[in-house]
Amino acid sequence: MNVFDILGPVMIGPSSSHTAGAARIGRIARTLLGTEPVKADILLHGSFAKTYKGHGTDKALIAGIMGMETDDPRIRLAPELAREQGLEVNITTGDIDGAHPNTARVILTDVDGRTVILLGSSIGGGNILVREINGMDVSITGQHTTLIVLHRDAPGTIASVTEVLADAGVNICNFRLSREQKGGQAVMTIEIDGSFGQELNDKVQVLPNIFSSTMLQPI
Numbered sequence: 001m002n003v004f005d006i007l008g009p010v011m012i013g014p015s016s017s018h019t020a021g022a023a024r025i026g027r028i029a030r031t032l033l034g035t036e037p038v039k040a041d042i043l044l045h046g047s048f049a050k051t052y053k054g055h056g057t058d059k060a061l062i063a064g065i066m067g068m069e070t071d072d073p074r075i076r077l078a079p080e081l082a083r084e085q086g087l088e089v090n091i092t093t094g095d096i097d098g099a100h101p102n103t104a105r106v107i108l109t110d111v112d113g114r115t116v117i118l119l120g121s122s123i124g125g126g127n128i129l130v131r132e133i134n135g136m137d138v139s140i141t142g143q144h145t146t147l148i149v150l151h152r153d154a155p156g157t158i159a160s161v162t163e164v165l166a167d168a169g170v171n172i173c174n175f176r177l178s179r180e181q182k183g184g185q186a187v188m189t190i191e192i193d194g195s196f197g198q199e200l201n202d203k204v205q206v207l208p209n210i211f212s213s214t215m216l217q218p219i
Contacts, residue, residue, distance in 0.1 A: 019060040021102065021122025022048070023075065024142055026064020028130060029106040029118040032148065032214055039088045039109040040065050046101030048122075049093035058091055061104060065089075070126065100129070136178040136187045144173060144191040146216040147201065152209040153179045153186040161188060161210075164203045170196065185211070 030037060042061055044052050052058050056075070063078035066087065074081060082089050096103055100121035109115045119132035130140035133148065140146055147165075151157050158177070165172065171193040179186035201215040 019056050019075070020070040020126035021124075021128050022057045022060035022104065023064035023068065023070045024126065024128045025104055025106065025118070025120035025122065025130070026061040027067065028064075028120065028128075028140070028142060028216060029108050029116060030065050030067055031216055032118060032133065033108045033110060033114070033116045034212070034214065035110040035112075035114065037065060037087060037108040038111050040082075040090070041107040041109075042089065042091045043096070043105040044091065044093045045096040045099050045103040045105075048102050048104055052091075052093075057104075061106065062087075062089055065106070065108065099131075103131075133187055134185075136180065136185075137176075138178060138187060138189045139174075139176055140189055140191075140216070142216065143218055144193070145195055145218060147188070147190040147192070147204060148214045148216065149188040149190070149204060150211040150213075151186055151188065152211070153181075153183050154209045157186075157207075157209045158188065160207050161190070161204055164200070164207065165190070165192070168196065168200050168203075170194075170200070 048057050059075055059078045062082050063072060063075040066078060066082060068075060096105065100123060102122040104120060106118045107115060117134050118130060120128055120130045123129050128142055130138055132138060149161060172190055173193050174191035176189045177186060195217065198215065201213050204210060204213040
């Protein structure tokens, strides 16, 4: 346990789980989209669905999708700011099988119709766990620098990515691979020790069989 787990995050709102964690989920979804979203479809599950209005979970998710930090005073105004900026937001509630009580499925769409689908849970103290990206299983906490690499499931692809990381002196602390089917789309999530610049991600991005690579810095 670290001091963050005891004290919680610097934040706006009444609940670290329902506001700070929700804002972080929104920010990761925005980062993965890589462009400005014009539409956000949000499904709330469990206690998120039951108490989101009172705890401001909806506002926090929208704020995160707009790129706000957890301590941004504009979080309270996020729905209004989204409308002003042309971001369409649709919020529904429902059940997600096997999901943590504080879970949201976020679908973001940009002006060109590109989408990203993220399933994330707020697990206490502002900590989060991203469990799915585009329907594929992942495990992302946001506490380490993380590379999220969408790629074709082809021989040598993992080796080429890890070789780039090794050449840069990167130490991998967690690695996970998920794929739709053999030879189809797959995703690597690679948590690494330390902080690295965008140039590392750029080197991965241009490798053969890579569709996209996104670097998440600790949040």
